[in-house]
Amino acid sequence: AAEEGFDPEDVEGAIEAAGHGPLPVLAVVGRPNVGKSTLVNRIIGRREAVVEDKPGVTRDRVTYEAEWAGRRFKVVDTGGWEQDVLGIDASVAAQAEYAIEAADAVVFVVDAKVGATDTDEAVVRLLRKAGKPVVLAANKVDGLSGESDAAYLWSLGLGEPHPVSALHGRGTGDMLDAVLEALPEAPQQTFGTAIGGPRRIALIGRPNVGKSSLLNKVAGEERVVVNEMAGTTRDPVDELIELGGVTWKFVDTAGIRKRVHLQQGADYYASLRTAAAVEKAEVAVILIDGSESISVQDQRIVTMAVEAGRAIVLAYNKWDTLDEERRYYLEREIETELGQVAWAPRVNVSAKTGRHMEKLVPAIETALAGWETRVPTGRLNAFLGELVAAHPHPIRGGKQPRILFGTQAGTKPPRFVLFASGFIEAGYRRFIERRLREEFGFDGTPIHISVRVRE
Ligand code: GDP
Ligand code: GDP
Numbered sequence: 001a002a003e004e005g006f007d008p009e010d011v012e013g014a015i016e017a018a019g020h021g022p023l024p025v026l027a028v029v030g031r032p033n034v035g036k037s038t039l040v041n042r043i044i045g046r047r048e049a050v051v052e053d054k055p056g057v058t059r060d061r062v063t064y065e066a067e068w069a070g071r072r073f074k075v076v077d078t079g080g081w082e083q084d085v086l087g088i089d090a091s092v093a094a095q096a097e098y099a100i101e102a103a104d105a106v107v108f109v110v111d112a113k114v115g116a117t118d119t120d121e122a123v124v125r126l127l128r129k130a131g132k133p134v135v136l137a138a139n140k141v142d143g144l145s146g147e148s149d150a151a152y153l154w155s156l157g158l159g160e161p162h163p164v165s166a167l168h169g170r171g172t173g174d175m176l177d178a179v180l181e182a183l184p185e186a187p188q189q190t191f192g193t194a195i196g197g198p199r200r201i202a203l204i205g206r207p208n209v210g211k212s213s214l215l216n217k218v219a220g221e222e223r224v225v226v227n228e229m230a231g232t233t234r235d236p237v238d239e240l241i242e243l244g245g246v247t248w249k250f251v252d253t254a255g256i257r258k259r260v261h262l263q264q265g266a267d268y269y270a271s272l273r274t275a276a277a278v279e280k281a282e283v284a285v286i287l288i289d290g291s292e293s294i295s296v297q298d299q300r301i302v303t304m305a306v307e308a309g310r311a312i313v314l315a316y317n318k319w320d321t322l323d324e325e326r327r328y329y330l331e332r333e334i335e336t337e338l339g340q341v342a343w344a345p346r347v348n349v350s351a352k353t354g355r356h357m358e359k360l361v362p363a364i365e366t367a368l369a370g371w372e373t374r375v376p377t378g379r380l381n382a383f384l385g386e387l388v389a390a391h392p393h394p395i396r397g398g399k400q401p402r403i404l405f406g407t408q409a410g411t412k413p414p415r416f417v418l419f420a421s422g423f424i425e426a427g428y429r430r431f432i433e434r435r436l437r438e439e440f441g442f443d444g445t446p447i448h449i450s451v452r453v454r455e
Contacts, residue, residue, distance in 0.1 A: 023065065023073050024185065025063075025104050025105075026073055026074065026075050026104070026105050026106070026107060027076040027102070027103035028075060028077055028078060028106075028107045029106055029108050029109070030108060030110060031110075031120065034111040034140075035109060035111065035139040039107070039137065042166050042169060042172050043068075043176065044065070063275075063308065064077065068180060069180060097276075102276040102280055103132060105132060105133040105135065105179065105182040106132055106135070107135050108123065108124070108134050108135070108158065109139050110136065110138055111139055112140055112141050112150045112153065113146070120156065124158060127158075133183070134182070137161075137162050138150035139164055139166050140167075141164060141171065143165075146163065160178075162178060198249040199246075199248055199249065199282055199368060200251050200281045200282045201249065201282075201284075202252065202278050202284045202310070203250055203277075204285070205286055205298070206270070206295070206297045207270050209317055214315070215239075217354055218357055218360065219239070238251050238253065239253045243360070243361050244358075246361070251280045252280060271301075274304060278308045282371070283311035283312070283313065285315055286301060286314050286315065287315050287317050290316040291318045293333060294334070299338070309413045310371075310413075311368050312444055312446075313364055314338070314346045315346075315347050317351055319348045319349055320350040343437060343443060344443075345366045345367055345443055347363050367444025369443075370442045371412055371442075371445040372411050373414055373442060374414070377407050380406050380407065383436075384403055384418075387432070393424060393425070394428075396422075396425075400422075401421055401423055401424055402422070403420050404419045404454065406418040413442075413448065414448070416436070416449045416450070417451075417452060418449060418451045419453075420451050420452070420453050421453070421454060423453060433449055
């Protein structure tokens with residue numbers, strides 16, 4: 001039964017807040033120690049010390065959701081990606097490359113106390129070529145006296161320097177206003193889908209799992225290289241490949257090819273590439289080497305794709321080398337290590353022999369279908385009504401929180417907003433997610449559920 005007393009504007013507001021789809025991406029770029037991580041924490045409104053991470057160690061998370069003046073966007077912190085592994089210049093160039101490829105706008109952070117260095121000027125040249133909107137943050141302007149330092153940064157030719165103190169918050173509001181002006185409403189990357197271009201696949205996985213072998217196997221000779229960003233430092237390359245009678249765009253395949261000249265920091269570079277490819281794609285085909293134990297690095301890549309909200313297919317490669325014993329242990333590892341994506345379609349392939357290549361496209365299509373599923377509000381509420389009646393939330397403090405009403409706020413991936421009469425526990429949320437999946441089949445897609453409590 002429909003709930004009495006529901007204010008439709010309430011529902012609309014919640015849907016608005018839950019977002020309709022992919023968010024535009026803001027990358028924060030700059031030399032080490034200029035204060036990028038501090039600024040990112042400031043933007044996302046958190047104080048957790050991301051800053052403590054060991055240099056050179058790639059963090060699990062680089063992307064955060066943020067909101068300013070009622071608009072939501074993603075922030076990419078490049079601060080943890082650098083230092084020792086590559087030299088300063090290479091690391092900053094790699095960040096800029098990421099920003100150029102995957103971001104919709106860039107905040108370029110300069111330490112106003114130090115002023116513009118040669119490295120800063122080199123990055124400016126990269127950013128200018130890319131043509132993405134740039135907001136210049138002159139950081140470490142903790143007081144009025146620092147403002148004149150900031151003014152020197154006009155010389156970078158990026159327009160007005162915004163004096164900020166990431167540490168104390170000074171000036172960050174004005175800077176964020178400028179960011180919102182620079183940031184498009186929707187991410188550029190999704191314009192391709194809107195006009196019905198080929199679906200975008202990121203083929204990802206840790207080094208040596210067989211990505212380039214797989215690409216070669218499925219594509220054979222029929223690859224069309226689409227270089228959409230000619231003229232940038234290192235060209236990201238997309239390739240059009242026909243599979244199962246459909247043309248697909250494999251994004252960022254330059255990252256799949258071997259880069260022999262990049263021995264040092266290769267792992268670092270690979271994870272940077274992975275993040276960029278995932279950001280550009282609709283579906284991530286995650287390749288895992290079935291002959292080796294599932295590693296933390298595999299899990300990290302999976303987490304990256306889940307958090308980016310992409311459709312996901314898991315492909316276990318090198319199946320030709322697995323004996324019975326290994327197959328047994330692999331199944332156990334999948335259960336324990338990859339439970340978070342138990343919903344993803346799975347294929348067991350061999351890039352070497354071509355085993356089960358024909359199953360790849362159906363799996364991708366399944367995942368994309370799940371990713372785009374929309375459940376009509378009527379059906380959703382009929383389902384929720386029965387579910388809640390049969391399995392009520394446990395009583396807490398003498399009260400029983402109830403789910404009153406739900407609606408799907410968006411797709412790609414599916415996002416739900418549930419209205420409840422009280423706090424809904426995590427365990428019950430997971431229960432609802434599980435039952436939603438059983439009922440509506442969101443195979444191959446993460447789903448987001450947010451709960452609004454009505455007082
Ligand atoms: P990143 O390497 O660019 O991510 O830089 P971090 O965010 O790790 O900051 C480097 C150092 O600069 C840390 O010690 C911060 O506390 C300091 N810092 C960051 N922002 C400010 C600021 O606005 N004012 C001052 N005085 N110090 C800052
Ligand atoms: P990438 O780094 O993920 O692109 O991995 P590559 O495609 O370069 O493959 C790494 C190594 O694994 C190469 O020696 C490949 O020949 C080998 N390889 C890739 N796929 C398979 C497979 O299905 N079976 C076997 N036996 N070897 C494979």
